[in-house]
Amino acid sequence: MSKNLLQNINSPTDLRQIPEQDLPQLARELRDFIIDIVSVKEGHLGASLGVVELTIALHYVFNTPEDLLVWDVGHQAYGHKILTGRKDNFDTNRQLGGISGFPKRSESEYDTFGVGHSSTAISASLGMAIASNLNGNLDKNHIAVVGDASIASGMAFEGLNHAGVTDANLLVILNDNAIGIDPSVGALKNYLTSVKEGKNPRQNNMIKSLNFDYSGPIDGHDIFAVIKELRRLKNTKGPKFLHLITTKGKGLEQAEKDQVKYHAPGKFDKLTGEIIFTSEENLPPKFQDVFGLTLLELAGKNEKIIGITPAMPSGSSLKFMMDAFPKRAFDVGIAEQHAVTLSAGMATQGMIVYCNIYSTFLQRAYDQLIHDVALQNLPVIFCLDRAGLVGEDGATHHGVFDLAYLRCIPNMIIYSPMNEIELRNILYTAQLGLNHPIAIRYPRGRGEIMDWKKPFEKIEIGKAKLLKKGSRIAILSNGFIGTNVIPALAEIKNPHDFAHYDFSFVKPLDENLLHEIFKTFENIITLENGTIKGGFGSSIIEFASTNGYLIPIKTLGIPDEFIEQGTVEELQKYSKIDPKSLKNTFESY
Incomplete structure (x- = not known):
């Protein structure tokens, strides 16, 4: 029991060399590894702890990456990442320049499909399975791991409905823990609960009625039972459905007790599980x-x-x-x-x-x-x-x-x-x-005003407002990102050259004020916390074109690319919309 199994695993090939009786120890080590890293680096915790046995069993039984495994949403895929060659850089998870918090095709051949939004795994896996049939790969397995909250989504039902009338070699695994980020809701959740409690006779099983080979429910933390059933299903053709019962946060007492809070708890003590709270006194509200x-x-x-x-x-x-x-x-x-x-x-x-x-x-x-x-x-x-x-x-x-x-x-x-x-x-x-x-x-995170509970005032629709007077250049910002302009202007040598307007309404635009601005200033700069292609800046350019204004317009915002993970401050800097980057831009005029 003293040997460290995980340290020698860099791929599922290594995993398959471990004797089956040693896998419970590996499960403990994998849980401890996830807890060690996430307690310090933060991230999604409970979902991955809940599928440790399933993760090991899937890579142990199936020949990944030739057999194709899709994790729905991806909150549950930390163990998968660790076992598929990313153990040594898992501490960079969700950080700038590090690995993604979700499965990502460009990151690993084991990440067969990018998943950030839920309920896509069944459709994607079915697409892969049908393609395999057409390509003559009749023995290839295709596995979709879906949570009970995700399977209630319309898209998941669409995938199940189609799969049931195909001969696709598809295995849908329901990771049933009765919770997504918040507790699962709806009639399907109630049905699954009754199945778990043995209240639904098998002949009334709705999954079987969709022409799936249904098995379960079984204990998703009994790794030997899971492996036994996966081996049976591996050799069963057509659409199959395995119902697993798991506990979100398994292995960390506090995470099991408070599954909502420990979905993504921030920093916590890895020994006690206690969340390390930072004082929220004297902070503006979220x-x-x-x-x-x-x-x-x-x-x-x-x-x-x-x-x-x-x-x-x-x-x-x-x-x-x-x-x-x-x-x-x-x-x-x-x-x-x-x-x-x-x-x-x-x-x-x-x-x-x-x-x-x-x-x-x-x-x-x-x-x-x-x-x-x-x-x-x-x-x-x-x-x-x-x-x-x-x-x-x-x-x-x-x-x-x-x-x-x-x-x-x-x-x-x-x-x-x-x-x-x-x-x-x-x-x-x-x-x-x-x-x-x-x-x-409105943005993620906190604002800047402590005393925000003021008496209500009606806002006039479509009106922009002047925040700072200036002589040559007009800065038009949209929403909260405009607060970055204020410190940027405070540090430049010629702040009097710049006027600053808040165009909170992108539609309808305050065209009366825009006419005044275009007739008054030499240059215009727009700023938004959104893509510059088609966004607020584009609306100002369209206004200028429609009305025959020819003065230069510079648009600042998110560039025409998918922005990866990092802190908001780091990503604003990358996009050149943080206060320091704005200061440099303003000083160039």
């Missing part, structure tokens, strides 16, 4: 909490207010309203399309709906946004959390495309508050009756 607490305040005064989120009640802070008004606040699960159209349906009946979705996840409901909301001009209030660069989650999670993909939709109002007070006031203004849908985008 934007998500400004949203959640303001909505709670408004909902207490207006019974028509509804809150909706797809599976992110804690992350979005809609939890405040869900606790106080459970009949008017809904977690609909990982179902962004449903969330948007559900909101539209409620809006037709006069309800005031705040649909809270992370910016990156609203991309998944783009058709519903256009057809079900904007085309019918329904006044749904979209609250887009995590807009702009979000940091260590990387390219799959940055909310940098929303200005571009929203701006082209008729009837949409788009607003980016510059601070917490403006977020509070636009949430108040939206429920007064805008007669159009509105997207309110």
